[in-house]
Amino acid sequence: MTRRLDVLVCSGAACVSSHSAAVRDALSREIDENGLSNEIRIVETGCMGPCELGPVMLVYPDGAFYIHVKPEDAAEIVQEHFLKGRPVKRLLWEDPEARRIVEGKKQIPFFAKQVKVVLRNCGRIDPENIEEYIAADGYEALGKALTQMARNEVIQVITDSGLRGRGGAGFPTGKKWQFVASATGETKYVVCNGDEGDPGAFMDRSLLEGDPHTVIEGMTIAAYAVGASRGYIYIRAEYPLAIKRLQIALGQARKMGLLGENILETGFSFDIEVRMGAGAFVCGEETALIASIEGERGIARVRPPYPAVRGLFGMPTLINNVETWGNIRHIVLNGADWFRSIGTERSPGTKVFALSGKVKNTGLVEIPMGMTLRELIFDIGGGIPNGKKFKAVQTGGPSGGCIPEKYLDTPIDYESLKELGAIMGSGGMIVMDEDNCMVNIAKFFLEFTSDESCGQCVPCRTGLPRMLDILKRITSGNGTMDDLDLLQHLGEMIIETSFCGLGKTAPNPVLSTLKYFEDEYREHIEEKKCRAKVCTDLIAYRIDEDACRACGICAVNCPVGAITGELGKPPYIIDEEACIRCGTCLEVCPFGAVHVLSGELCNQDKREGSK
């Protein structure tokens, strides 16, 4: 008997961590109990995108999109929806703007403006089932390349498509392939860079989890085009689910003769091995990644020679990022013109972003290049929650830049972002609102990059921690105006003289915030004020005498006993010396009597070095 319903339960890592497996089990039990197991099938898919709404599930053919599903909802969904055809409205996605319940996935703004190319199969097929992938035109592009196209024709179509490296730098992919194809070496390698290291980024993980065959197919096509016989997928050991699914996919592809010896009986042979990385951010840099695969310390190597000429084990090596690989089969199948019809002239195609921070709909989105930041943040992302004001958006991960409101109508493409002092990067996109202190944000990213510097070259190893020291000095109220010049000089010097891309981009968050938010830096230095009230050394908690009802709740909850007073006799008083600025009193006060001050009253001497 044919199935009439497919229930797609998202099992991307985010939904797994919000217990999608329990939901799946409960659904499965209910379906069995109602005798529906022949007509309804549960499919576990990769990430569907809106991660903060998880666990999410999608019911086909009607396309009903359920959010925040709990195991105890399973009975109701099966009874009402699967049996009686009445979707359970309380679990359907609700449009926050229109306050209306949306029954079909297509009408949801989060999905409506997206264009899925790379993520086409994510959330739609079962990643552990190669047949579903094949049904979705899987391996057809490989077949086409192997049987109908000469090697250089494959490279030509990639070149013509204008595809650029999705790892961040935006180097033309076709050119890279050409370099490797024309290099000589007894063996050539194809490598997938899955060392996704940006905090908050999960584009690569989601694609590898949700549609591993797309990456495998892309790599195999490239191997044919450049003449490689071996491939490596370098992936973080922190991504166990992606590794598991990749291994399953590789096994299935080998079994079907789509990988290994004599692929599709064309005489072409190629196989892929998975290598796990230990999570060093610098290993996303291709020469460091090569060193790591070879079993060496993960540090960048001198270029030239470029990996295309002398890479892995001294052989010509083609390295592309996961998302770049995800584009290949679509281009081979649909042609360069089709690809160029999406996106912009210089940045064709789509880009996947991990949207996070102070935005209503966080998650994974794929958009055509050239969409403006405003559309992405306000239409797809749904804008800033809790009625707060947008302040900045940080693109490109920890070494990207912060873009202020006045540039929100900038189209998202490699050149436009770079012009603003930000970068495309691998697709991190963090939205900030008025509660974010930009100095603190710069400090946060610099903490990350200085920790992740490999330690080989001086500017990056030593320069980043020194910049961090200066930022700490500023956020603790000990900065001077000279520090701003010093930060600028150091930042520019590190960018200009660092060995690899890590150092060459790491100062971006500082330089871009200095450029667009210098007034916040000034306030920290001259007024000892943090307007977002984030920097704990620059804030003080006070109890408003008139508003205090002397209920004593603040004193009871203060973890350090810094609040004293007598019940019923206002006001209670906070001892500023003892206060650790945890904000508990502010949270618990039922009368809103606790205020946070910054700048105006906390003029205590912030001398660095005083005991």
Added chain:
Amino acid sequence: MKEILIRIDGKEVSAPAGSTILEVAKQQGIPIPTLCHLDGLSDIGACRMCIVDVGGKIVTSCTTKIAEGMEVITNSDRLAELRRLNLELIFAERNHVCSMCVSNNHCELQDLACDLGMQHVEVPYAYPRLSLDASHPKFIIDQNRCILCGRCVRVCAEVEGAHVWGIAGRGSEARVITELGIDWGDAEMCTDCGKCVQVCPTGAIVEKGKAAAEMEKHPELVTTLKERREND
């Protein structure tokens, strides 16, 4: 061998293909400051002192091979500023107290500060608390004075062939180590040859028994040794 024509500081010179910019500059008597480079050892481009301007782009001259028609500038105000700031960073990173150092007056780092006209270190000093390993019968490694140039690592691997030295940790936690981090005195692969001592540009790796300013080093010995071996 094929000769290549380049322009260095406005002067047209020809040099064999495969030469680095640093090699060509040396032949021409053009001084370029270096720290991690040592003739006879491989180049890693770590210290960034030898940066030059090639067509507006800053590159390390020790690792960049010459190419036909290359325009190289070895000295400019900007380059001087970048080198000086880089040097300040090295001084700020560890505890370089010259007055107490066995290598005082015989130190490449100290000399560079004079050569580059470093007036003071503007960036905040890190003042880390680092260890000193005196477990070896003849030598000492003082992390406080190490600049992570990696010469010890390379000389031990490339000339002595003992592979005792390595670098562990990343970022500001990076340290030179002996045999995967055991005490130097326990490192069985060490041949006590002392080449690491001779090539160390500062007072980080030194001979025991030397008082302040007594330690003189001869990195050129390694260069000579390497040349002789290659010529034999």
Added chain:
Amino acid sequence: MKLEDLRKIREQAAKELSLRSGKARVKVIVGMGTSGIAAGARDVLAAFVDEISKRDLRDVMVTQTGERGLSSSEPVVEVREADKPVIVYGDMTAEKARRVVTEHIVNGNPVSEYTIEVREG
């Protein structure tokens, strides 16, 4: 495996995904409200699914809907085709369902004796 074999696998497997494509020539909508189920809509739905599957009709989609208000005629089934009027059948049974599949869906002749409503789509 050759490319032809791959394509055969695809043809077979494509059925698996047809539900998720949202593209169907014919859409069969079975009213599965409380009264519909009470009148036997479950059996009707099962018969449709079974018959369509037996005939391997990949461009037909069976789906359900809630109460339609025509309680006296339950089970009620709607058949929708692009550019054609919507045919609503009443008082359906499993046998009638199989006949609708054969005559209407396969051969394109709506079964007028079961029809209770014809309206523009």
Added chain:
Amino acid sequence: MTKVRVATVWFSGCAGCHMSFLDLDELLIDLAERIEIVKSPVVDTKEFPENVDVTLIEGAIANEEHYELVREIRERSKIVIAMGDCAVTGNVPAMRNGISVNELLEGVYGNERTTTGTIPNEVVPTLLARVRPVHEVIHVDYFLHGCPPPAAVIGKALLALLDGKTPELVGRDLKFG
């Protein structure tokens, strides 16, 4: 001719820089004609005077008293010179910076290492958490390197300033240690 008003101060250092200053020998006699020492460890003045032309600072900033005084010095001096490695880099006094003040005091005075067995807390100024080179606290105009700076370097700098020129300190003049 009015004499140039010069002050010298001694913060956290060993007095070696002042010794080196005295090593100027007969140049001191020439200098005495042109400068007046208005404040120095060898001059019995309690307050740091107003309107000082040149102040030479020996030593690093190590305690609260140094911290207050050096800022007063900056306000009252036209030119401030950091004299010697302690003032320029922190040098030997800054070697305690990897150790916390409490640990430090405990190590020196604690555990009955002294006759009183207590950590002094009266009369003596409170130590700063970190010893700092002078330029980290105030703006410094010129730097004299060396531990101590050779008398010739001190002389060269002073004579240049007296002639209204910028001291040209290059090459080995800049040697630390």
